[in-house]
Amino acid sequence: MYSIRPNLVIGFHGCDETLRDAVILGKTELKPSTNKYDWLGNGIYFWENNSARAFEFIHELYKNPRRGKPKIKKPSVLGAVFSLGNCFDLLDNKYLDVLKDSYSILETAAKTQNIKLPENKSISTSKDLLLRYLDCSVIEKLHEKIGKKTFDSVRGVFFEGDPLYPNAGFTEKNHIQIAIRNPNCIKGYFIPRTLNDKYRRV
Numbered sequence: 001m002y003s004i005r006p007n008l009v010i011g012f013h014g015c016d017e018t019l020r021d022a023v024i025l026g027k028t029e030l031k032p033s034t035n036k037y038d039w040l041g042n043g044i045y046f047w048e049n050n051s052a053r054a055f056e057f058i059h060e061l062y063k064n065p066r067r068g069k070p071k072i073k074k075p076s077v078l079g080a081v082f083s084l085g086n087c088f089d090l091l092d093n094k095y096l097d098v099l100k101d102s103y104s105i106l107e108t109a110a111k112t113q114n115i116k117l118p119e120n121k122s123i124s125t126s127k128d129l130l131l132r133y134l135d136c137s138v139i140e141k142l143h144e145k146i147g148k149k150t151f152d153s154v155r156g157v158f159f160e161g162d163p164l165y166p167n168a169g170f171t172e173k174n175h176i177q178i179a180i181r182n183p184n185c186i187k188g189y190f191i192p193r194t195l196n197d198k199y200r201r202v
Contacts (some may be wrong), residue, residue, distance in 0.1 A: 006188065007086035010044025011178055014058025017076035023189050024078070032181070036118070037131040040154040041088075041139035041180025044186070048155070051077050051192050053175050065180075079190040085152030085182060088142075102142035109141075128160050143181075152182035 013030060022028045030044045038045075047054045054077045088095050110117045118133035132184040139154065161172030180186060195201065 005087045005089070007080055008083055009048060009178070010049050011080050011082060012051040012054035012192065013044070013046050013078045013080060014054040014056075014061070015056075015076060016070070016072050017074040017081060020076045020078040020191065024191060028163055029183065030078075032183075036136055037121075037133050038136050038176060039132045039158065040156050040179035040180070041136050041143065041181075044183065046080060046082070046180065047180045048176040048178055050175055051079065053173065056173075077192055079192045080186055081188050081190070082129075082153060082180060082186045084178070084196045085185050086150065088139075088151040088154045090154070090156040091176075099138060099142065102145065103138045104140055105145065106141045129201075136172075152180070152185050154179045154181065 015030075016095060019028070019030075023030060032042050034042050039135040045172075047057070055075060058075040058077070059071060062075045065071050081141045086130050088098075090099065107117060120129040120134045120138045121126050122128060123130045131153045143151065155176065155178045159173075159174055161174075162171060
C-alpha cells in the first residue's frame, strides 16, 4: 500500500566533466551500472542529497583508476531530480524481510548446484566491504524471481569509513545510496550551484 514513493528526490552522480556536460545538453544518457559487486544491484547510482560524497567518490576514482574503466580526467558532479516510484527500500522492514528470503533462495540454489556463494570483500587495508558480490547477487536474484520491471529503484543506507570519534555509532562516510532501475524516474539533470555566502543557507 505504501511502496510507491511519490515525492521528488535530489541525488548526485559523480562522473567526468565531459559526461556531465553531455548529459546536461541531452547528447547522452547515464548508463546503468552492471558490475557484479554493485551495492544495490544494477542501476544508475546516485548519492541522496549528498553532492560532497559524490565528488569525494569520483575524486577517489580519479586518483585510483579502475582497470577496464574509462579514466576520469576532470572529476565532476551531476545533479538529478527523480522520483523513486515503486521502490525496494532497504530502510523499510518489509523489504529487509524480502531480501532475507531472497538470500535463502540463492543459498538453496547454490547448495543444489554445489557451487560457492559469492562473497562481499574489502579492498586493500579497508575494513569496509566495498566489493558487494553477495549483496548484488541477492538483490539481482530477487528481481529475477519477481520480474525485473517490478521495482523502479532500490534505496539503502550504508555506514562506511572510520568512526567519527571513539565508540561512535556514526562513521565518516555515512550515506544513502539509490540505484534507479527505471530511467523514466529521472525527471531532469542540473549542474550543482556553489553557495552564495552573502545569504543564509536555506
